[in-house]
Amino acid sequence: MERLPKIALPVVIGLVVLIILIAKSAVTIGPGEGGVIFKRFGDGIDTSQTYGEGFHIVAPWNDMIIKKVRQQSISDKMNVLSVNGLEVNVNGTVWYEPEYSKLGLLIKTKGENYVQELLAPAVNAAARSVVGRYTPEQLYSSKRDVIEQEILDEVTKLLDQQYVNVKRVLVEDVQLPATIKQAIERKLKQEQESLEYEFRLVTAQKEAEKQRIEAQGKADANKILSASLTDKILQDKGIEATNKLAESPNSKVVVIGSGDSGMPIILGNQ
Known part of the structure; x- marks a missing residue:
């Protein structure tokens, strides 16, 4: 077996080193992520640029720090005090996202673990x-x-x-001591029952008022009608009814004289 040329070994070694450097330099940033360059022999985090999704080549002596830049959420359970000093457990969720163009500044000034070191304390203090x-x-x-x-x-x-935008805060649950919770529930129930009673009372009063108004209207109408029914009107109505009866083909009317009121007297019909 012939020996390899002297130049072959350095070439192989060089190829191996090149492959290692390329593998180390190739960086893929996934969906919803952003990256910033950490220059090991420079000024550290490069704050001038945020790298987006896709394939990137980085100098092998530098590092690409990749963080999520889409909207994210954190949930926490906090023990806080109410206005009267009572301890309350609050479960909440916060939706947030880092400023994409300021990702370098965020990591440089607040660190890679900015959620625990910056965001969570701020939410707790606000709560x-x-x-x-x-x-x-x-x-x-x-x-x-x-x-x-x-x-x-x-x-x-x-x-x-601070280069972090909070989009929404959701208070999912508020837990009170059992005795306080039961007292509040009893009070709310009593208030609800009181409101229902007042509603029924007001409804009954309105119905009674409605009936009174209707009765008064009928009484006023009857009073007006009675006042308008004079003897002359009654006589005219009687004559009108008698004429209609006389014109009916199914009746035979004999009228003799008149009654005390001046109305005709009907003696018989068929």
């Missing part, structure tokens, strides 16, 4: 501030949507110029 303005009853019943908006406003202020 404590907002929940501390309300009573347990308000937290348990009708103030949920207002609380969500106030927490969102607080978080937005805390994260201003």
Whole structure:
């Protein structure tokens, strides 16, 4: 077997090294992700550019740091105090996304673990501030949507110029101590029953008023009718009815004289 030429070994070694360098330099950024370059022998994170989805070549002595840049969410359970000092457990979810063009600045100033080191503390602080303005009853019943908006406003202020945008805050559950919860539920039930009673009472009063008005209307109508029925009108009506009876083919009428009221007297008919 003939020996390989002396140049062959360096060529093979060079090819191996080249393949390793290409493999190390090739970076693929997935859907919904962004990347920033960390220059090992430069100034660290390159904040001038965020790399989008797809295939990229990076110098082998540099690193590509890849992070999700689409909308994401974190959920947390927090123990906070209400306005009267009662401990309340709040379960919430926050939707957020980093500013795509500022991803380098976000990582450089806040670190790669910015969710735990920046976002989560801000949400917790906002929740404590907002929940501390309300009573347990308000937290348990009708103030949920207002609380969500106030927490969102607080978080937005805390994260201003921090390169993270919070899109929405959802308060999923508010857990109170059992005794407080039962007391609130009893009070709400009593209020509901009171409202139902008042509704029935108002309805009955309206129905009674309606009947009174209808009865008064009928009485007024009868009074007007009675006042309008003079003897002359009654006599004319009687004559009109007698004429119609006389014109009927099924009747035979004999009229003799008149009654005390001046009306004709009908003696017989068939």
